[in-house]
Structures are given as C-alpha cells and as structure tokens.
Amino acid sequence: MTVVFRTIRDADVDPVVDLWRRCGLTVAWNDPHRDIAFARSVANADVLVGDEDGSIVASVMVGHDGHRGWIYYVAADPSHRGKGLGRIAMAEAEAWMKRRGVPKAELMIRRSNEGVRGFYDAIGWTEEPVVVHAKRFDDAPAIGLGTVETTVTSLEMLERPTRPSLHPPVGHPVALVRANPPTVPFYRWLYERIGESSTWIARRLISDAALQAVITDPAVEIYVLHVAGVPAGYGEVDRRGGAEAIELSYLGLLPEFIGRGYGRYLLDAIVNLAWATGPCSRLWVRTCSLDHPRALGSYQKAGFQPFRQRTVTLSDPRLVGLPLPDRSAPNIDANQTAGAIITTLTRPDT
Numbered sequence: 549m550t551v552v553f554r555t556i557r558d559a560d561v562d563p564v565v566d567l568w569r570r571c572g573l574t575v576a577w578n579d580p581h582r583d584i585a586f587a588r589s590v591a592n593a594d595v596l597v598g599d600e601d602g603s604i605v606a607s608v609m610v611g612h613d614g615h616r617g618w619i620y621y622v623a624a625d626p627s628h629r630g631k632g633l634g635r636i637a638m639a640e641a642e643a644w645m646k647r648r649g650v651p652k653a654e655l656m657i658r659r660s661n662e663g664v665r666g667f668y669d670a671i672g673w674t675e676e677p678v679v680v681h682a683k684r685f686d687d688a689p690a691i692g693l694g695t696v697e698t699t700v701t702s703l704e705m706l707e708r709p710t711r712p713s714l715h716p717p718v719g720h721p722v723a724l725v726r727a728n729p730p731t732v733p734f735y736r737w738l739y740e741r742i743g744e745s746s747t748w749i750a751r752r753l754i755s756d757a758a759l760q761a762v763i764t765d766p767a768v769e770i771y772v773l774h775v776a777g778v779p780a781g782y783g784e785v786d787r788r789g790g791a792e793a794i795e796l797s798y799l800g801l802l803p804e805f806i807g808r809g810y811g812r813y814l815l816d817a818i819v820n821l822a823w824a825t826g827p828c829s830r831l832w833v834r835t836c837s838l839d840h841p842r843a844l845g846s847y848q849k850a851g852f853q854p855f856r857q858r859t860v861t862l863s864d865p866r867l868v869g870l871p872l873p874d875r876s877a878p879n880i881d882a883n884q885t886a887g888a889i890i891t892t893l894t895r896p897d898t
Contacts, residue, residue, distance in 0.1 A: 617653030703852035781820035
C-alpha cells in the first residue's frame with residue numbers, strides 16, 4: 549500500500565465527505581461541504597488527503613488561529629483499518645503545523661467518540677484540564693453564498709488638464725517608475741496589499757498565466773510609486789480600448805502611506821502620464837462605495853466627471869481570503885459622499 553498525502557482538490561470533495569460519513573464523523577449540525585470550503589478559502593487552514601492510486605483513504609483538516617493549531621476530521625477508510633493510516637494522517641498534520649511555526653496544536657473529541665482517546669494517548673497527545681465553550685452564528689452566510697453589493701460610479705475626462713502638476717510631499721525622496729513589465733508575484737503583492745481594504749477581487753480570481761498576459765501587454769502601463777526607495781502604491785493605465793477609451797484601471801496606496809499626501813500626487817501624475825505617453829482623447833475611471841471614502845471626490849477634483857452610476861453585486865470575497873466588508877451593507881450613497889457632486893447620468897458606460 550502506497551498512500552501519498554496532499555492538499556485536497558475539487559474532485560476530492562465528495563469522496564472526502566463520503567469518507568467522513570462512513571467513519572461517523574459527520575453530524576446534523578455541521579455541513580461537511582461548508583467546512584471544506586471554509587478551510588480552502590483561507591491561508592491558515594487546509595484539508596490533507598491520503599491518496600492511494602486515485603482513491604481517498606484518509607484525511608485530516610488542519611488550521612491555526614495565530615495562537616495555536618487545531619485538528620479536525622481525522623479519518624481512515626474503515627476497509628484500511630489497522631494499517632497505520634491514522635498515525636500517518638496525524639504525522640502529516642503535525643508536520644503541517646511545524647512548517648508554519650505553530651508551537652502547539654489541539655483537538656476535540658466528542659463524548660460519542662471517546663473510543664479514540666487511546667489512539668491519541670498512544671501517539672503523544674495528552675488530555676488538558678480545560679472546558680470548551682461554543683456559540684453558533686447561524687446568520688453567517690455560507691462561504692460562496694455571501695455577496696457584496698457596491699455602488700459603482702464611472703467618471704471620464706475628455707480634455708487633458710491644464711493645471712500645474714502637483715509636487716510630491718516633502719520629507720522623503722519620491723520616484724514614479726514604470727514596471728515594464730512587473731513580475732506576477734510582485735504585481736500580486738501590490739494588488740493584494742493595496743486592494744485588501746477595498747475588496748479588490750477580480751485579479752485574485754485569475755490564474756498567473758492570465759494575469760501575466762494582462763500586465764505584460766505593451767498597451768498596459770503600470771507605474772509604481774516609491775517613497776524613500778520603498779514601494780508605496782501604483783497606478784495602471786490600460787490603452788487596449790483605443791484612444792477614446794483609455795482606462796485608469798487601478799490606482800491605490802499601501803495602507804501605511806495613506807493620509808500622507810501621496811494619493812493626490814500619484815493620481816495627478818498618472819493622469820498626466822495617461823495623456824502624455826500615448827494617443828488619448830478620453831480617459832475614464834471607475835470607483836465604488838468600497839473604495840476609500842474620499843476616492844470619488846478626489847477623482848472629481850482631478851477633473852473627472854461622472855457619467856454613469858449603477859449597483860454591482862460582487863462574488864463572495866471570502867472565496868479569495870477577504871472578509872465581508874462592514875461598509876458594504878448598507879451601500880454608501882455616492883450622492884452623499886463628502887465633496888462629491890454627482891451630475892445627471894445619461895451616457896452609456898464603456
């Protein structure tokens with residue numbers, strides 16, 4: 549018997565749930581499919597499966613909360629009992645914890661399953677004098693079923709600004725450098741760090757190959773802001789739609805640089821580059837109620853005029869490891885955003 553442990557795959561989900569049921573690990577108040585989806589949606593948990601020539605014969609769910617590790621769903625196919633699969637599964641779980649620097653792990657045993665206590669005693673796990681308290685959140689939507697509604701405002705600029713260019717804030721050397729092109733890992737790092745608080749999802753969902761095709765396209769310009777030599781933000785100009793539909797597709801700062809004056813400078817500089825580095829008769833941008841509260845007003849102050857507003861429903865952000873944003877419900881009314889004047893929206897979107 550050769551059993552290889554690996555991370556669960558899509559095709560493994562139903563066989564794993566069937567294994568858990570045959571092992572008596574499922575209960576009416578826990579949805580095993582939801583448990584698997586939740587574990588797979590975050591970076592600090594996983595489901596490890598024992599694969600024997602394409603058949604799932606063992607499993608263990610692992611995770612940590614930043615303080616200690618937890619182990620669930622230790623299962624071995626009943627037809628393979630006595631072959632040490634439980635020990636192997638626990639050894640794989642312990643190795644997973646150690647690789648992540650988890651100093652201690654715990655597990656819980658239901659009173660209806662106390663027959664397994666001897667197994668855990670035999671492999672070095674000890675009972676501790678603690679009492680577990682629990683509370684269910686039945687109103688929490690299942691992973692994949694939660695959605696986020698946001699008000700998206702599209703704005704356009706039909707003429708190049710004639711105002712003087714803004715100077716960067718004083719105090720640290722500032723450089724705006726085109727990444728030509730950026731590497732996929734570096735771009736993902738920027739995108740995910742900057743977009744975390746604004747629920748940027750789209751490019752988290754695409755493959756590395758698809759993302760590389762976008763960011764290496766000569767018509768896509770990515771400019772990275774550096775402050776004292778450190779990446780502080782970026783702006784992305786997409787010329788693939790032609791001179792009449794140049795899009796300022798992304799613009800943002802890393803959290804530690806917000807509120808220090810770099811946002812106004814970056815926006816002004818990217819707008820100037822969009823008009824200066826290639827044919828441009830119309831520049832447009834989108835912002836939504838999940839963005840920074842001052843984003844809409846900032847675009848208008850920079851010279852953009854709104855031409856369309858609509859409500860968009862986003863996929864569950866927890867599928868890519870992001871929380872459901874608190875400020876997504878109720879939606880922010882863009883008409884009431886500080887400093888924003890929303891005009892009549894009559895023109896069709898691009």
